[in-house]
Structure formats: structure tokens, C-alpha cells
Amino acid sequence: xxxxxxxxxxxxxxxxxxxxxxxxxxxxxxxxxxxxxxxxxxxxxxxxxxxxxxxxxxxxxxxxxxxxxxxxxxxxxxxxxxxxxxxxxxxxxxxxxxxxxxxxxxxxxxxxxxxxxxxxxxxxxxxxxxxxxxxxxxxxxxxxxxxxxxxxxxxxxxxxxxxxxxxxxxxxxxxxxxxxxxxxxxxxxxxxxxxxxxx
Amino acid sequence: xxxxxxxxxxxxxxxxxxxxxxxxxxxxxxxxxxxxxxxxxxxxxxxxxxxxxxxxxxxxxxxxxxxxxxxxxxxxxxxxxxxxxxxxxxxxxxxxxxxxxxxxxxxxxxxxxxxxxxxxxxxxxxxxxxxxxxxxxxxxxxxxxxxxxxxxxxxxxxxxxxxxxxxxxxxxxxxxxxxxxxxxxxxxxxxxxxxxxxxxxxxxxxxxxxxxxxxxxxxxxxxxxxxxxxxxxxxxxxxxxxxxxxxxxxxxxxxxxxxxxxxxxxxxxxxxxxxxxxxxxxxxxxxxxxxxxxxxxxxxxxxxxxxxxxxxxxxxxxxxxxxxxxxxxxxxxx
Numbered sequence: 001x002x003x004x005x006x007x008x009x010x011x012x013x014x015x016x017x018x019x020x021x022x023x024x025x026x027x028x029x030x031x032x033x034x035x036x037x038x039x040x041x042x043x044x045x046x047x048x049x050x051x052x053x054x055x056x057x058x059x060x061x062x063x064x065x066x067x068x069x070x071x072x073x074x075x076x077x078x079x080x081x082x083x084x085x086x087x088x089x090x091x092x093x094x095x096x097x098x099x100x101x102x103x104x105x106x107x108x109x110x111x112x113x114x115x116x117x118x119x120x121x122x123x124x125x126x127x128x129x130x131x132x133x134x135x136x137x138x139x140x141x142x143x144x145x146x147x148x149x150x151x152x153x154x155x156x157x158x159x160x161x162x163x164x165x166x167x168x169x170x171x172x173x174x175x176x177x178x179x180x181x182x183x184x185x186x187x188x189x190x191x192x193x194x195x196x197x198x199x
Numbered sequence: 200x201x202x203x204x205x206x207x208x209x210x211x212x213x214x215x216x217x218x219x220x221x222x223x224x225x226x227x228x229x230x231x232x233x234x235x236x237x238x239x240x241x242x243x244x245x246x247x248x249x250x251x252x253x254x255x256x257x258x259x260x261x262x263x264x265x266x267x268x269x270x271x272x273x274x275x276x277x278x279x280x281x282x283x284x285x286x287x288x289x290x291x292x293x294x295x296x297x298x299x300x301x302x303x304x305x306x307x308x309x310x311x312x313x314x315x316x317x318x319x320x321x322x323x324x325x326x327x328x329x330x331x332x333x334x335x336x337x338x339x340x341x342x343x344x345x346x347x348x349x350x351x352x353x354x355x356x357x358x359x360x361x362x363x364x365x366x367x368x369x370x371x372x373x374x375x376x377x378x379x380x381x382x383x384x385x386x387x388x389x390x391x392x393x394x395x396x397x398x399x400x401x402x403x404x405x406x407x408x409x410x411x412x413x414x415x416x417x418x419x420x421x422x423x424x425x426x427x428x429x430x431x432x433x434x435x436x437x438x439x440x441x442x443x444x445x446x447x448x449x450x451x452x453x454x455x456x457x458x459x460x461x462x463x464x465x466x467x468x469x470x471x472x473x474x475x476x477x478x479x480x481x482x483x484x485x486x487x488x489x490x491x492x493x494x495x496x497x498x499x500x501x502x503x504x505x506x507x508x509x510x511x512x513x514x515x516x517x518x519x520x521x522x523x524x525x526x527x528x529x530x531x532x533x
Contacts (some may be wrong), residue, residue, distance in 0.1 A: 033502075038349060039281075043502060072348050098503075101505060103493070169470075171295075
């Protein structure tokens with residue numbers, strides 16, 4: 001039987017590889033024009049969808065840990081969340097660097113004028129706050145407020161789904177599937193939300 | 200015999216992805232087994248999925264004879280052929296840009312019938328061979344500006360739409376021209392599968408005002424880069440209106456009908472606040488969800504290609520078409 005410590009180490013190694021390898025390969029291919037005709041679009045979609053996938057995976061952790069009685073899983077939740085932040089950071093920077101090509105005034109205009117980008121930016125602000133406060137030191141300092149801040153995880157994931165849904169021209173099936181997955185993950189927490197409402 | 204005269208904006212060897220290299224690349228990606236891993240993380244439909252498949256069985260095109268045109272051509276750098284034929288918005292063959300090249304591989308274009316009908320004295324039908332033989336073919340290098348804010352430069356082969364319309368002799372009730380794409384859900388999977396087809400209504404319909412259609416720029420294309428059109432680019436015959444957003448340039452046309460009333464066009468019906476009937480390229484009128492002031496020009500080059508350029512009024516064709524809209528409020532009639 002593997003020791004818990006070893007299991008966590010193994011799982012974390014897998015997460016590192018699973019999150020980083022695709023990024024390295026995709027950027028290599030994109031930089032060398034080896035993807036589709038428009039590598040900018042490819043890399044923006046890859047990092048955006050990747051961030052959303054990681055957010056949903058993060059939301060799977062506690063239900064899985066509870067259901068299968070695998071408490072150690074909770075130990076990798078922060079890592080997954082940080083990789084979601086990492087992908088979101090890449091996504092935003094791809095938009096600024098490669099799509100808008102450092103046209104900062106256009107960047108600001110787009111954030112203000114385009115609701116779906118406003119929503120995406122808002123989600124990014126939230127996830128940045130969560131990423132920074134994930135430091136153990138800050139977590140201790142913040143005490144109870146830490147948990148209430150990190151409950152915004154649900155809000156920001158909803159925002160990301162809206163951002164995706166709103167960005168497409170007419171192909172709404174894929175973003176709709178993400179909404180359904182998110183709904184299931186939130187439904188598993190319905191007791192928790194009920195308790196919040198009672199307070 | 201095809202006589203090829205070198206153009207001043209001919210691509211250098213570095214600009215063109217050799218087909219064999221392109222195939223090698225696919226094999227390489229396949230070998231990496233990477234498509235699976237990336238799909239796991241990034242969801243479906245990533246371009247790699249298509250790249251990792253072999254392209255040996257791609258849609259067959261044949262060289263076309265054409266007369267050189269003396270009309271002044273633009274000198275923008277061409278978009279490499281490999282990109283022109285692999286990056287397509289043709290929802291009948293999948294709503295993702297890398298899907299049409301895959302799903303249109305076995306599209307049958309011969310036999311084909313293009314009907315010219317409606318308010319005309321001499322309706323007629325062109326069959327497949329006649330698409331290439333009824334009018335003198337010329338090459339035109341046009342900018343193509345997509346409503347999604349990217350653009351290409353493509354050497355089309357074809358003939359003036361005006362020549363075709365004149366042949367049918369429109370009567371005095373003809374005010375608009377309505378175009379229809381083939382409806383064949385068996386061959387066009389997007390028409391039968393809502394997920395692939397992106398949720399738009401089929402058959403795809405587009406339209407022009409008669410004077411727009413008669414403008415010298417309006418072009419019916421039967422080829423690109425010296426060959427017949429690949430299916431994913433709208434084989435065997437498509438419209439090209441370079442001063443309008445790309446979605447106006449309807450593909451795989453089976454019917455051109457001269458009509459009295461403004462036709463109801465596909466994207467306009469779907470989202471009238473986002474896609475107008477006119478859809479003229481206009482940097483001053485934004486799409487509600489993104490700016491149209493600039494665009495990314497797709498040529499060769501990867502992520503670091505500095506390809507963002509200012510969008511020009513009427514996509515740079517104001518001299519030829521501005522007259523058509525002189526008393527119109529283009530903010531209202533976008």
C-alpha cells in the first residue's frame with residue numbers, strides 16, 4: 001500500500017506534467033507557425049479552455065474526496081487552482097500580446113466596451129486575488145475572511161462560463177455543455193449554499 | 200497549357216509551406232501522440248486534431264487555364280495557399296475553422312447545376328463544365344476581411360458576376376440578387392448535425408443589391424492559386440465581394456435568383472444587431488462584441504508575426520464602391 005505522502009507526491013507530479021507539457025508543446029508549435037493558419041486564435045482558445053477545464057477539475061476535488069473518502073485529494077486542490085490561474089494569465093496575455101499586439105488603448109477599450117471581455121476580466125481579477133492569497137502565510141493571517149474570499153471561486157467560474165458562451169458567434173453547444181457541468185458541480189454543494197442563505 | 204507569369208508579389212520559398220512538409224508535420228504530431236493529451240486538457244476541436252490526421256486524401260483540385268488581367272492588382276503579400284485552404288468558415292462542413300478541410304474531403308461537385316432564375320428574360324442553368332467554359336477566366340487578387348477581424352489576401356480565378364447577370368437579361372422588377380448554397384445534409388454534415396453546423400439555418404442564403412452585384416469588383420470564383428476551388432473554399436463556384444465582410448461571399452452556389460425584395464440573409468436573420476444586410480467593411484462601425492478598427496492579416500509567420508493592421512474603409516476598395524452608398528447612413532445600414 002502506498003503511503004499517503006507518496007500518493008500526494010505522485011499526483012502532484014502528474015498535475016505538473018499534465019498542465020505544463022501541453023503549454024510547452026503548444027507554444028513551441030504556435031511560435032513556429034506549426035498549428036492552424038491562425039496560431040494566435042489557437043493559442044488563445046487553448047489557454048482559455050484550459051483555464052476553464054482546470055477550474056472545473058478543481059471543483060471536482062472536494063466532491064470526489066468526500067464520495068470516495070480520499071481526504072488526501074484536498075492536498076492538490078491549491079495546485080490545480082494555481083494552474084487554472086496560470087492558464088488564465090496566459091490567456092489574458094495572449095490576447096494583449098498576440099491578438100492586440102500591445103495596443104494598450106485598444107486593450108482598455110475592449111475591456112470597457114465589450115461585455116463578454118468585461119466579464120472575463122472580472123473573473124481574472126477574482127482568480128488573481130485567490131492565487132495571491134493562496135500563500136500559506138497570507139491564509140493564516142486572513143483567518144476567517146480567507147474562506148469567504150475563496151468562496152468567490154464559484155462566482156468566478158460562473159463568470160468564465162458566461163464569458164465563453166458570450167464570445168461565440170452561434171456555436172453555443174460547447175459552452176452550454178460547460179454550463180451543465182458547472183451546474184452539476186454546484187448542485188453537489190447545494191446544502192452548503194442553503195446554509196449560507198440561512199445565515 | 201498554363202502560362203505562369205511571375206508577379207511582383209509572388210511568394211518567396213520561405214513563405215510557402217511545401218505540401219510535403221505539411222504532411223510530414225502531421226505525421227510528426229501524430230507520432231508525438233500529442234493530440235490525445237492536449238484534447239484531454241483543452242477540450243475537443245483543437246486544431247491539432249485535424250493536423251494529426253493524414254491529409255493524403257484531401258479534396259482534389261485541377262489546374263485551370265486563365266487569361267492574365269491587366270486590371271491593376273493590389274500588391275499586398277499573399278496568404279500562403281496552405282493557410283487559405285485550411286482556415287475556413289464554412290459551417291456546412293463544421294463550425295471550427297479546421298473542420299471544413301476534413302469534412303469536405305469527399306464533397307462531390309461534379310455533376311453540379313447553377314440556376315440563374317427569377318426576374319430575368321433568359322433564365323439559364325450552368326452545369327459543372329460550363330462553370331469554367333462559359334466566361335473567360337481571369338485572376339484577381341483580393342483582400343478578404345472576415346467579420347471576426349482577421350484577413351487574408353487570395354488570388355482568385357473566375358469571372359465578373361455582372362457578366363453572368365447580363366447574360367440572363369434582368370427585367371425591370373429585378374432589384375436584388377439572392378444567392379443560395381447547396382442543401383445536401385448527406386454531404387454537408389453541418390446541415391444535419393447542429394453541433395457541427397454551429398446552429399445556423401440552412402440552406403445558407405446571401406444577397407446583394409443589383410447595383411452592388413453589377414459592380415466590377417463582384418466576382419464569381421471557380422478557382423484559387425491557379426487551380427479549381429477546394430471544396431472547403433466553396434467549390435465549385437462561390438461569390439467574392441471583397442469590400443464586404445467574408446460571410447457575404449457565399450460558397451458552393453446552386454441558385455442565383457434576381458428578386459424584387461431584399462432577400463432575408465442567413466447571418467442577418469440569426470443576429471440582426473450584429474450582422475447587417477450590407478456588411479460593408481467599415482472600421483468606424485464596430486461589431487457589438489469587438490472592434491472592427493483593425494484586423495490581423497494572416498500570412499506566414501507564427502505567434503510573433505506582427506500582423507495587426509488598420510482596417511480600411513470598404514476594405515481598401517472605396518474608390519470602386521463608395522459611390523454605391525453615397526447617400527446612405529452606414530452606421531444604420533451596416
